[in-house]
Amino acid sequence: MGKKFKLLLLTLGALTLFSACSSVYTEEEMRVRGMMMVLSKSLGGTTSFEKRWKTTNKAAIVENFKNGVRDGELRRYYLNGNLLMKLYFEAGNVEGPWEDYYPNGKLLMSGQMKANKEVGNWKYYDENGNLLGEAPYNQIPKAIRDAKEKNIDQFWKDITAGK
Numbered sequence: 728m729g730k731k732f733k734l735l736l737l738t739l740g741a742l743t744l745f746s747a748c749s750s751v752y753t754e755e756e757m758r759v760r761g762m763m764m765v766l767s768k769s770l771g772g773t774t775s776f777e778k779r780w781k782t783t784n785k786a787a788i789v790e791n792f793k794n795g796v797r798d799g800e801l802r803r804y805y806l807n808g809n810l811l812m813k814l815y816f817e818a819g820n821v822e823g824p825w826e827d828y829y830p831n832g833k834l835l836m837s838g839q840m841k842a843n844k845e846v847g848n849w850k851y852y853d854e855n856g857n858l859l860g861e862a863p864y865n866q867i868p869k870a871i872r873d874a875k876e877k878n879i880d881q882f883w884k885d886i887t888a889g890k
Contacts, residue, residue, distance in 0.1 A: 751886055760778075764792045764795050767793050767794060767798075771794065773792065773793045773798065773799060774791070774793075776788075776789070776792070778886075780804075780885075783807075785804060786802070787804055788801075789801070789802045789804075791816075793818075796818060798817060799815065799816060801814050805882065809830060809832040811827070811879070812825070812828065813825070813826045814826070820842055823839065824840075825837065827875050827878070829874070829878070831854060833852065833856035834852050835851070835871065835874060836852065836875065837849065845863075845864035847863070848861045848863060849862065849867055851867050851868070
């Protein structure tokens, strides 16, 4: 009885946590995502969750959980199926390589993260995938950072529009 009660409490906690995500995830997706987090914590293993685009049935978000928190690779995809971004979590913190992509699938920028912060030099590219330069994240040209933000904003608009 004690284990079932703890699992129920973990599930309710996870669902409560994700109620703020209701415009991103459907009720069913929140339930499944919450269960993946709970399972990863209760079983001590890694679980995955995938949100798919409604109009194309292609992956939109793929994330992994371990011990109840994000752990491992997280990928987000454009509506056209091309990769938007790829990053890594370690025990709930963004750690390691981070890559952003243009809608055409070419690399936009790449660098390293440590404890949720950009570190070191980041490489940035034009829309044809040609390297334009390398600089600390806060010194990357505004046009490149604006392109990244525009792409992310469009992704979330498409998600919340139910595409």
